[in-house]
Amino acid sequence: MPDAPDSLLEAPPCASDPAQESLVLESLPKEPAFRHSRLQRLADRWSHLLFLACGLLVVALIGGILYFLAARGVGAFMPLAGNTDKILTLKEVFLSTDWDPNSGKFGILPFIAGSLSVTGLALLIAAPAGILTGVFIAKLAPGWMKTLMRQVMDLLVGIPSVVYGIFGLMVVLPWVSGKWLSDSPAAGFAVSAAILAVMIVPTIVSLSTDAFESLPLTLEEGSQALGSTRWQAIWHVLIPAARPRLLTATVLGLGRAIGEAMAIQMVIGNNPQWIALMRQSTDQTPILRFLFTPAATLTTELVQELPNTAAGSTWNNLLFAMGLLLYLMTMLIILATRRLGRQRNA
Amino acid sequence: MLSPQTPETKPVKLSVRNMDFRYGEKKVLDGLSLDIHAERVTAIIGPSGCGKSTFLKCFNRIHEVSSAVKVSGDMQIDGVDIYRGGIDEVDLRRRVGMVFQKPNPFPKSIYENVAFGPRLFGMKDKATLDGIVEDALRKSALWDEVKDRLKESATGMSGGQQQRLCIARALAVNPEVLLMDEPCSALDPIATAKIEELIVELKENLTIVIVTHNMQQAARVSDYTAFFWLGKLIEMDLTERIFTTPRERMTEDYLTGRFG
Numbered sequence: 001m002p003d004a005p006d007s008l009l010e011a012p013p014c015a016s017d018p019a020q021e022s023l024v025l026e027s028l029p030k031e032p033a034f035r036h037s038r039l040q041r042l043a044d045r046w047s048h049l050l051f052l053a054c055g056l057l058v059v060a061l062i063g064g065i066l067y068f069l070a071a072r073g074v075g076a077f078m079p080l081a082g083n084t085d086k087i088l089t090l091k092e093v094f095l096s097t098d099w100d101p102n103s104g105k106f107g108i109l110p111f112i113a114g115s116l117s118v119t120g121l122a123l124l125i126a127a128p129a130g131i132l133t134g135v136f137i138a139k140l141a142p143g144w145m146k147t148l149m150r151q152v153m154d155l156l157v158g159i160p161s162v163v164y165g166i167f168g169l170m171v172v173l174p175w176v177s178g179k180w181l182s183d184s185p186a187a188g189f190a191v192s193a194a195i196l197a198v199m200i201v202p203t204i205v206s207l208s209t210d211a212f213e214s215l216p217l218t219l220e221e222g223s224q225a226l227g228s229t230r231w232q233a234i235w236h237v238l239i240p241a242a243r244p245r246l247l248t249a250t251v252l253g254l255g256r257a258i259g260e261a262m263a264i265q266m267v268i269g270n271n272p273q274w275i276a277l278m279r280q281s282t283d284q285t286p287i288l289r290f291l292f293t294p295a296a297t298l299t300t301e302l303v304q305e306l307p308n309t310a311a312g313s314t315w316n317n318l319l320f321a322m323g324l325l326l327y328l329m330t331m332l333i334i335l336a337t338r339r340l341g342r343q344r345n346a
Numbered sequence: 347m348l349s350p351q352t353p354e355t356k357p358v359k360l361s362v363r364n365m366d367f368r369y370g371e372k373k374v375l376d377g378l379s380l381d382i383h384a385e386r387v388t389a390i391i392g393p394s395g396c397g398k399s400t401f402l403k404c405f406n407r408i409h410e411v412s413s414a415v416k417v418s419g420d421m422q423i424d425g426v427d428i429y430r431g432g433i434d435e436v437d438l439r440r441r442v443g444m445v446f447q448k449p450n451p452f453p454k455s456i457y458e459n460v461a462f463g464p465r466l467f468g469m470k471d472k473a474t475l476d477g478i479v480e481d482a483l484r485k486s487a488l489w490d491e492v493k494d495r496l497k498e499s500a501t502g503m504s505g506g507q508q509q510r511l512c513i514a515r516a517l518a519v520n521p522e523v524l525l526m527d528e529p530c531s532a533l534d535p536i537a538t539a540k541i542e543e544l545i546v547e548l549k550e551n552l553t554i555v556i557v558t559h560n561m562q563q564a565a566r567v568s569d570y571t572a573f574f575w576l577g578k579l580i581e582m583d584l585t586e587r588i589f590t591t592p593r594e595r596m597t598e599d600y601l602t603g604r605f606g
Binding site (some may be wrong): 047216218220221222225226227228229236237240 | 412440446454496512
């Protein structure tokens with residue numbers, strides 16, 4: 001391999017005065033001062049491989065987890081080697097609300113509906129609250145408060161979810177139950193969604209604050225120069241302009257919410273038969289029954305039952321299938337939202 | 347263009363007396379006094395940092411959006427004080443429109459950009475809005491270029507089109523004064539020529555104040571020219587007189603490129 005053309009480095013600098021030119025040439029070192037050693041070039045090549053390997057490892061891990069979940073999960077529906085337990089049909093699993101593994105009923109619809117309900121409710125609270133807080137921090141708060149709020153939000157993101165769960169279990173549940181439900185248990189979607197919302201609000205706040213701060217000031221000036229009030233500028237110009245990034249903020253919150261297990265498991269009541277229970281009881285309005293019936297989600301059922309089921313049993317295999325479903329749901333939501341964001345952007 | 351032989355017939359629209367502008371502790375504008383006549387184009391020229399953009403932004407109080415500032419002295423529109431005359435800034439800004447240095451269309455459709463102002467003031471009727479949008483786009487010489495793609499995003503237009511859209515957007519609320527802050531500094535010569543043509547047409551029933559770095563532009567479009575230097579008004583007169591027989595040595599030096 002030919003060396004780098006040294007002649008380029010040694011080309012005389014342009015100087016109009018010949019005397020000055022020779023002076024400059026003499027002061028230049030004979031060897032170019034900066035040149036990569038053989039070792040450095042070797043290190044460069046190797047570091048390239050190192051980065052490549054790290055990247056491939058991540059891809060392999062994601063693929064590996066997917067394969068592991070699929071390999072175990074498929075066992076619930078197919079007679080694989082070493083699987084002697086009952087084989088289920090897709091219909092009786094995905095289209096049934098009847099969950100009673102001990103008598104051979106494996107309908108997982110309550111868990112899917114539970115996951116979607118609690119996540120949807122949490123987003124309904126967290127997205128508007130988070131985005132409006134973002135507006136406040138980026139556009140309205142005075143300097144000192146802006147710094148303080150940003151730091152607080154960054155701290156809140158790092159609190160382990162089990163801490164939120166304990167708070168929900170020890171403080172929120174008794175309080176709600178005593179205050180509004182005349183001491184009947186408060187476990188269910190309402191408290192779970194509230195706890196989940198508190199967990200994901202900091203993420204949404206941080207990202208939407210960034211979104212609003214990255215908008216050029218000229219947009220706000222342009223709006224106000226037409227006679228809009230500050231609030232009209234925020235509502236009609238800034239929020240629409242930031243929409244793609246606000247959507248991303250919400251999806252990241254959604255990703256955290258749908259996968260959360262510990263905090264919810266402590267406050268949701270863990271009742272796989274919640275749909276049946278809700279239908280039976282008639283003592284409250286439907287909306288209250290929905291909010292305060294003890295329920296379950298895909299994640300809470302996984303955490304609850306995975307340690308209690310025998311490996312290779314139908315129940316155990318189905319839990320892996322539920323894990324796979326959770327994985328695919330999350331992926332689907334993220335991909336769909338990305339596409340949505342791109343369309344609106346264009 | 348107004349010449350020294352014909353007397354001024356238009357009334358004073360904006361008048362400024364002993365006006366100071368402080369940004370924090372720093373005095374940016376110092377003891378300004380001048381009159382701006384209705385339906386004329388007044389150009390403000392001067393080296394960078396002389397306070398000409400700041401001065402322009404005082405007329406619609408738009409600097410209040412981003413920072414705390416202090417204005418003292420008198421600034422009047424039709425004899426009513428802009429800062430202390432009981433005009434609220436929303437009403438002021440409807441009467442005094444502004445076009446910014448860089449085109450700043452909203453990330454909405456062309457139609458929605460122009461309809462934005464009228465909608466703010468409660469205009470809901472579709473037919474009337476359509477009429478306002480078409481009228482504003484015609485006035486800003488953009489209608490023929492965009493009439494078939496009103497629903498497309500404004501951010502996909504060229505820089506010159508975007509700036510004319512911003513002019514249309516300002517015209518749609520029927521302002522009395524149009525402030526232009528170096529409106530052509532981000533545009534190529536052809537787009538610049540179009541905007542300059544437009545300025546001359548628009549002064550028929552609009553008072554225009556334009557800040558520009560480009561002295562040829564001031565000479566081409568304006569009736570009056572004011573020369574600012576370090577926050578002070580050095581000289582203001584008919585453009586023709588400023589460019590041929592300025593009273594101040596400093597103005598002459600600046601115009602002939604000896605400093606600035």
